[in-house]
Amino acid sequence: MRTPISYFLIVSAMLFAIGTVGVLVRRNALIIFMSVELQLNAVNLALVAFSRMHEDLSGQVLAFFSMVVAAAEVVVGLAIIVNVYRRRQSVSVDDASVLRG
Amino acid sequence: MPLDHVVFWVFAPVSVGSAIAMLLQRNAVHAALFLIVNFFTISVFYLVLGASFLFAVQIIVYAGAIMVLFLFVIMLLGVDRHESLVERLRGQRTLAIALGVAIALELFLAIRAGVGFATKAPPGFDEAVNRGGNAAALARVLFRDYFFPFEVTSILLIVAAVAVVVLASRRRRAITRAGSEAAAAGAEEAA
Numbered sequence: 001m002r003t004p005i006s007y008f009l010i011v012s013a014m015l016f017a018i019g020t021v022g023v024l025v026r027r028n029a030l031i032i033f034m035s036v037e038l039q040l041n042a043v044n045l046a047l048v049a050f051s052r053m054h055e056d057l058s059g060q061v062l063a064f065f066s067m068v069v070a071a072a073e074v075v076v077g078l079a080i081i082v083n084v085y086r087r088r089q090s091v092s093v094d095d096a097s098v099l100r101g
Numbered sequence: 102m103p104l105d106h107v108v109f110w111v112f113a114p115v116s117v118g119s120a121i122a123m124l125l126q127r128n129a130v131h132a133a134l135f136l137i138v139n140f141f142t143i144s145v146f147y148l149v150l151g152a153s154f155l156f157a158v159q160i161i162v163y164a165g166a167i168m169v170l171f172l173f174v175i176m177l178l179g180v181d182r183h184e185s186l187v188e189r190l191r192g193q194r195t196l197a198i199a200l201g202v203a204i205a206l207e208l209f210l211a212i213r214a215g216v217g218f219a220t221k222a223p224p225g226f227d228e229a230v231n232r233g234g235n236a237a238a239l240a241r242v243l244f245r246d247y248f249f250p251f252e253v254t255s256i257l258l259i260v261a262a263v264a265v266v267v268l269a270s271r272r273r274r275a276i277t278r279a280g281s282e283a284a285a286a287g288a289e290e291a292a
Contacts, residue, residue: 001149001226002103006218008146011113013208015139017201018120024197030129030175034136037167038120041143044155052150052222055230057242060152064243067155067162068254072261074167078174079268085178094189 001052008049015042029081029091033074040070105149116142129175133168140164151226154236 015038022035044063051059085091116139123135144159188194212218231238243251 001105001151001222001224003105003109003149003221004219005222006212006216006220007109007113008150009212009216010209011116011146013205013212014117015120015143016208017205018117018124020204021197021201022124024200025124025194028129030171030178031123031126031132034123034132034171037163038123038136038139041140041163044159045143045146048147048150048152048155051152052226053216053220055223055226057230057239058246060155060235060239061243061247063152063155064158064239065247065250065254067158069257071162071167072257074170075261075265076268078170079265082174082177083268091178 005049005053009046012042012046012049015039015045027092027094029084029093029096032093033077033081037070037074040066108145108149112142112145116146130172133171133175136171137164137168140168151231152235154239 019035019037019039019042022038023032026032026035044066047059047063047066051057051063081091084096088095090096119135119138119142123132123139126132126135140159140163144156144164147153147156147159
């Protein structure tokens, strides 16, 4: 492989920054959640790139674990969003400004 | 030009472009579809980096299961809602974009300082580390060194499944004050 490892890390950094902006800018809770997924994937990409660089598979194992945790997190998060929607008929995070159900 | 260079330069713009497109989409379904494109490009990067097992897992778990779940919830909640462009906090959007650019620059500097822009991966990854295929090598590491965390993730998945069943059950709970207020407001409007 002749591509420098840093190229993958730069792509990962850009995706992470885009995901951060998405979390901060968007109002729709679902799209905020998708931006969080984008950030998780960016970090996974960095982990796999580092695993290639250091010739150690622990990075890939960690990326695998992070995928499992992301799956669990998505399931619980989407259930919470559905519940909030049932209460308020809206998925905008501006409307859910009070913790009281 | 080596082949992995070509693959990288084809898929890197697609990856960043689809992420930006996801950010700019008003429609949640379109945003989810762009995110699926992004996940596919990331899986191609995994393949280039010699992680063929994660390539398959990325497509099956992320592009398959997780995004189908997202699309399902988007359809369930209705897609024709547009978010308002009114800023509740003044200047939040510009500040957020400035912070995003700052974090990207900071990460570039960290990569430059820590890895160096021209550092290449050592050759012979497939012979030295991926002996007997990536899945077999990964399984050796996973079940020898990381067996306990692996078992803990199974508990995590069970707990998540139970939590979702509890959260999403349609069982009528005790009527809360917010619910009764909403009902009263609805009755007034009807009258």
